[in-house]
Amino acid sequence: MAELGTLVGLLKAAGEGTRLRLLALLADGDHSVKDLTEILRQSQPRVSRHLKLLADAGLVRRNAEGAWAYYGLAPDGDGAALGRWLIERVDDGDPERKRDCERQHAVRANQQAQAAQYFAKVAGSWDLLKTLHVPESAVEAAVAGALEGRVVDLLIDLGTGTGRMLDVLAASYRRAIGIDASREMLAVARARLANAGIGQAQVRLGDIAALDAAIGPADVVVIHQVLHYFDDPGRMLAQARRLLKPGGQIVIVDFAPHTLEFLRTEHAHRRLGLSRTQMEGWAGAMRMDVDLVREFPSDNGESGLTVCLWRLSDKT
Structure with a gap:
């Protein structure tokens, strides 16, 4: 069980519109700050600030990759439990949520296209090894x-x-x-x-x-x-x-x-x-x-x- 102060901190971190949208997006997999700025159509400093609040509260976890960082839902702890509870109650039919999902799909489609270009370059050697x-x-x-x-x-x-x-x-x-x-x-x-x-x-x-x-x-x-x-x-x-x-x-x-x-x-x-x-x-x-x-x-x-x-x- 979490202490009252911990629970209040979690609720304050999650209880904001953009941060709740971020939690719902991260429930579908990891994203970089760049991805999330494209999806939310918000500035990088604003998105980074929201993500820091969520990470500090234990609702999400941050993994640095050089100059980049990827965010995902926290895998365990009180923050993870609260995050899952909130996400289960998000209405996927909500207009703002639907727009976020459409933009998320577009971001991932672009990433897949880039991946396909990469594989086209190395396909010859991979096919030979197979x-x-x-x-x-x-x-x-x-x-x-x-x-x-x-x-x-x-x-x-x-x-x-x-x-x-x-x-x-x-x-x-x-x-x-x-x-x-x-x-x-x-x-x-x-x-x-x-x-x-x-x-x-x-x-x-x-x-x-x-x-x-x-x-x-x-x-x-x-x-x-x-x-x-x-x-x-x-x-x-x-x-x-x-x-x-x-x-x-x-x-x-x-x-x-x-x-x-x-x-x-x-x-x-x-x-x-x-x-x-x-x-x-x-x-x-x-x-x-x-x-x-x-x-x-x-x-x-x-x-x-x-x-x-x-x-x-x-x-x-």
Whole structure:
């Protein structure tokens, strides 16, 4: 239960027209200040001031991305509970709310168009890589299966890219955070989550090689096709380990050892696959067990890639 002073502060922060409109918009997913100024047709200083009041009261949370910041509803606490209660009572038929939703849709459509332009530039290399290994649907089903039907409180997706894993696993978490170092990829991920109506996930700009443990503790950390970009995958895994709750798990998808040297020279792969022995060594150093291994060989024989899935579980 909250103290009277806390409740009064929350009510003062939420009890204003623009701030209530902001809460309703953020219920549909994260937005930057720039997005919100376009939607509300208000100045940047005015919108920023309203957002600061909401953040100070604990109704929304702010995630900085360099010179930018993204805002979303607070995931927990008294402010989160009050925010949800208010949003449930907003009439979507209200003329002002309808205009906000129409402008929000236009902003997101523009972001999707920018994302499409980005993918057009990289489509050639992505399409080539897809021909070298099994269809992604089989691997995605295996990742979902590794969670064994559980619904976890917090899932963290490191190197989230386009947010595909957050989409695939949406039914398996109550809250999720995706982290990536590419603004272009995160723009795609935000558009994906918005289109799929996945409001319990957010994405953040960040260096997954230098993680802040405060973003956890997580029940599950997913690392999908990321480790081969690191010279020292063991160090990367140790960073992920710090994010886990006791008894937590890390689900990893990557390539088995191969000899396709052009992936190193032309596609920035630092490691030509990871072996079971290596994974067991890294897991042991972190006091974790490799309790699930699955392999997905390519139909292309020696010219293709074998995709591996490993599940590491905390044994402390």
